[in-house]
Amino acid sequence: MNLLSSPSGARETTTPASGLAIPMIEIDHVSQIFQTSARKDHLALSDISMTVGDGAFVSILGPSGCGKSTLLYIVGGFVNPSQGIARMKGKPITGPGPDRGPVFQEFALFPWKSVLGNVMYGPRQQGVKPAEAEAQSRALIEMVGLKGFEDFYPKELSGGMKQRVALARTLAYHPEVLLMDEPFGALDAHTRTRLQNDLLNIWERDRKTVLFVTHSVEEAVFLSDKVVMMTRSPGRIRDIVDIDLPRPRRRTELLLDPRYQKYVVDIERLFDDTGEAEVL
Amino acid sequence: MISAKDIVSRAAPLLACLGLLVIWQVGSLALQNDSVPTALEALRAIPAIMGDKEALINILASLRRMAIGFSIAVLLSIPLGLLMGRNRFVAAFFNPLLMVIYPVPKAALMPIIMLWIGVGDLSKTLVIFLGVSLPVIYHSFEGAKAVQEKMLWSGAAMGLSAAERMVRIVLPAALPEILTGCRTGLVLALITMVTSEMIARQSGAGNILFNALDMGQYDTVFAMIIVIGAMGICFDALFELLRARLVKWSEPQFDMPLSFS
Secondary structure, three states, X not given: OOEEOOOXXXXXXXXXXXXXXXXXXXXXXXXXXXXXXXXXXXXXXXXXXXXXOOOOXXXXXXXXXXXXXXXXXXXXXXXXOOEEEXXXXXXXXXXXXXXXXXXXXXXXXXXXXXXXXXXXXHHXXXXXXXXXXXXXXXXXXXHOOOOOOOOOOHHHOOHHHHHHHHHHHHHOOOOOEEEEEOOOOOOOHHHHHHHHHHHHHHHHHHOOEEEEEEOOHHHHHHHOOEEEXXXXXXXXXXXXXXXXXXXXXXXXXXXXXXXXXXXXXHHHHHHHOHHHHHHO | OOOHHHHHHHHHHHHHHHHHHHHHHHHHHHHOOOOOOOHHHHHHHHHHHHHOHHHHHHHHHHHHHHHHHHHHHHHHHHHXXXXXXXXXXXXXXXXXXXXXXXXXXXHHHXXXXXXXXXXXXXXXXXXXXXXXXXXXXXXXXXXXXXOOHHHHHHXXXXXXXXXXXXXXXXXXXXXXXXXXXXXXXXXXXXXXXXXXXXXXXXXXXXXXXXXXXXXXXXXHHHHHHHHHHHHHHHHHHHHHHHHHHHOOOOOOOOOOOOOOO
């Protein structure tokens, strides 16, 4: 069994570390309270503690409304937690920074910039010289499969292509951690599958740390080393599941693999009795 | 290859003008009223106005006031509108003020303004400035408010400061909406330009019009209306050209084209 039961307190999702190792990302007793329009306090996240090791692909999996995106925004520095603290390499996260690159479900491309302009934006902001930034960006655009679309504007691209641009734009400024917020949630099933495959291929090249939010069990199992399961409202960690499947992963092989199937079924079963678990 | 349909759609605005002139011509002949000159009489009076040095100086003085009032209004209104759109406190402070000023016809302020700062260029330019400001502020505000939060977050992650995000993300993202406001502002500038000269009669295109009206030169009155209308169409068409160039990246809009462009 790879399913770890979840004791309260900090969870180690890296290989058991020696006392010296500082995790890439550490979420330390984070709670988030929102004010609803009726001026009532709503507890979105309740006492979340977890760590993400360097080079790990970790998914946060949960039903909509469980606060999983909020957790990602806290790591991104876009949202300040009501309680607790998030750290990157031991340093408290106080705001956004180029060490953590977000990719959003809504793409959030700059519509007034061409594909090339979007991808070059980060490097130029970091002070990379125009010619160098352009060369790097063109290579990245080719890597995400959009060679020939450099001069297109976002409005001229399909959803899948937009998300490829968004990924290239984020990779362009070399973040140490990728923060992916249901990046394939707005895409049709076919495009989604292709992008999952391509993301894994790209990730295999340098194995950046990835924190990936999704509500799809199959997606989480297919992509991740660890799946952090969250319960609904208030968002709590239900379980952390190690996905012990060989890499590089081929989707067609994996779908036939009983181990993959078991992970998917086990996680779905765990979600089914989440209601009961809440009573405890 | 230009199809027949293309020719018709291209010629449509011209045909509409021509039709209007024909109806005017027939109508005025039927009415037989001195205060309604025929279309041909009005058109014949245009070269006389455009050839008159005095009239040209008046019209140019009008246009100069309009250009200054419009430019200052745009330069101040866009930053204010954008700040209001992104900052709740700025919006809370300025919104009530603007809501009070918005429905007031700006020309109605003209007598008070004349009382304070005289009948010269300054008061007329100020009225134009007020007329242009509100739609530009309003549209900049709406445009800035609608900017996707995630777009700003993406910029923040790249290391853009709050001020940089304002100039390099909010401004371009809101530009289509801002330019819609500027287009409304441009037409309002022309309207307030004429009405300000109607109230403070001293110089300008409006002054020619109302002097002619006083003297019963109705062909000149209607000729001036045509001239002012033509200026409006030209400004709008030129602005539309500029707008289309600046925001060619934005989603196609299926609005009725107001101009000949």
